[in-house]
Amino acid sequence: MTVDRPTGSSPTPPDFVLQAPSGAYLSLNPVTKLLVAAAEVEAAFLIGTWTGPVLVLLLVLASAAIAGVVSRLAVIVAVTVPIVASILLINGFLYPGAVDVIVRLGPLAPSVSGFAFGLQITLRLLAASLALALAYLTTRTDDLLSDLERRGFGRRATYVIGSAVETVPRTVDRAAEIVDAQRSRGMDTEGRWWRRVRGIVPLAAPVVFGALTEVEERTMALEARAFSTPGPRTILRVLPDAPWQRLVRYGLLLGLIAVIVGRITGPLGALP
């Protein structure tokens, strides 16, 4: 395979590196997408009881459809099913102070208000998770870091952000490997819930300790690649950033602050 690049006197990176993402949502500046996600998370938790999370969910799904990543978001929804189910069950059956109990089953008292509250929490969590997932799925980490650096963020700060973003899929992969290893040694991690709970300890310890060991290795590997050189790094490609996107970002920032102030001072109601 050869690397295609435009002819010219000065060598330039190959086309597949220079090529900016295309499409109405994908081509947005990474910082715009990040701020949109932050605003959506805030709106999901701080606006109204049902309005905020429902509007955010609709907005995220529409954006995902435009970006063509709906099927990948569906995978994330599937992953959240156990958490969603537990939130619904715990709140539905054990909601304190419920006056609209459907039926009493010993210590359990399923209630309409309990299920409604559980559903509301579920929608908030789902909307916030999907908003962040959409930003992750539609943004190349290196693009986000380059753009933040271009705006004056230090390379260490930006790398921490990028590394944190990439840690999630890496940890999921590592956890899957450990689960396979534990199963091959006879550990039963499927079936009834207590078996699953029992499987968490031999999974969590290697994941946590492995991650801690990796930190030192990664630090040395970064130093060996001159990461601590002072000053800004070379930028491979300048990402599009139209004036209207700047306006949107300022608007989002003001909105973020306004909602928090509104929640604290009262116009939008007390914090949930």
Next chain:
Amino acid sequence: MSLRLEGVSYRYAGSAADVLSGIDLVVEPGEVVGLVGANEAGKTTVCLVAAGLAPATIGGRLEGTVRIDDLDTAAARPYESAQHCGSLFQNPATQLSGTAATVWEEIAFGPRNLALPLAEVVVRVDEAVRLLAIADLVQRDPARLSGGQAQLVALAGVLALRPAYLILDEPTSQLDPQGTRLVGDALGALAAHAHAGVLIVEHKTDLLAGLASRVAVIEAGRLVTDGPAATTLGDERLPAWGVQPPSSVRLARAAAAAGVSLV
């Protein structure tokens, strides 16, 4: 001009004992030097000290001097040492930046850290790609490579800094036979065509026999022998130092013991 360790002793931070004691080791430009020894003998520590990463990055106490050509690592910052002496570690997964979308961008990570002009970054990446013959990988996602491929990409990332010396700490220890062969072939080509001095730590003495011109043995933090590869790898004390001789040496010994001539 050489990578030179003189009277080097090193103690990790918080440790009561030296891990290295009085190490004298020289790697000349264009020379491939092997370092072997049992587990915990101090091989990785030699690599960290020689590359200027210890104590600069991980702390500890260093005695003696480590010079990379004219650079005294005790007075240098890690990013300065990295431009003179590149390091490749055991685990390919932890050496990749984790932020690049393609292998090309991953290899460009080091040169970009140096804030080189973009054209220079491109030249260096292309040079490293050509040297390791990995042009077919450049568009791939670094997170989806095999262990051997990832190790080659990590090596390319180090080569793109154009160091005068390379330190390879068990570069094949976490690879399957196919990955070992892949990296071994690339290292062979590198040793033959690059002008860098190479210090390679490797348990696989068969691989070392084909790469190194000189081999040193470390035992409990001290160098116990340092000589031509054939002499060191044929030394009868090798098993006692916790090192398995190459298969050719073992075969010759087994044949001699059985009274069979292999000539």
